[in-house]
Amino acid sequence: MSVKIRLQRHGKKGKPFYHIVVADARASRDGKFIEKIGTYNPITNPAVIELNVDAAVKWLGNGAQPTDTARAILSYKGVLYKKHLQGGVAKGAFDQATADSKFATWLEGKDKQVLGKK
Numbered sequence: 001m002s003v004k005i006r007l008q009r010h011g012k013k014g015k016p017f018y019h020i021v022v023a024d025a026r027a028s029r030d031g032k033f034i035e036k037i038g039t040y041n042p043i044t045n046p047a048v049i050e051l052n053v054d055a056a057v058k059w060l061g062n063g064a065q066p067t068d069t070a071r072a073i074l075s076y077k078g079v080l081y082k083k084h085l086q087g088g089v090a091k092g093a094f095d096q097a098t099a100d101s102k103f104a105t106w107l108e109g110k111d112k113q114v115l116g117k118k
Contacts, residue, residue, distance in 0.1 A: 017040075
């Protein structure tokens, strides 16, 4: 079974609101899904993204393929970077504490960028 991380549209016409879900690739866009891992509201400036990072990393590790838009959102929130760091831990390049500190440093820099945009 091929699994995708993708957006599920909600909201009325002209006011989109999306759920970020893990779904079977054969399911329809707004149909059945396996797990909801977050939300995305593109109307606000900057866009509000709430995401369960650990669940997203778990699904990427299990082989889920994100769509183009979902990949951009995951990259923006640091999920792809955290998965990259977990790969380094698995190979023995560094330990878990080092990976967590690198991710925390990256998050602080990202928060400063978002505050600058506001």
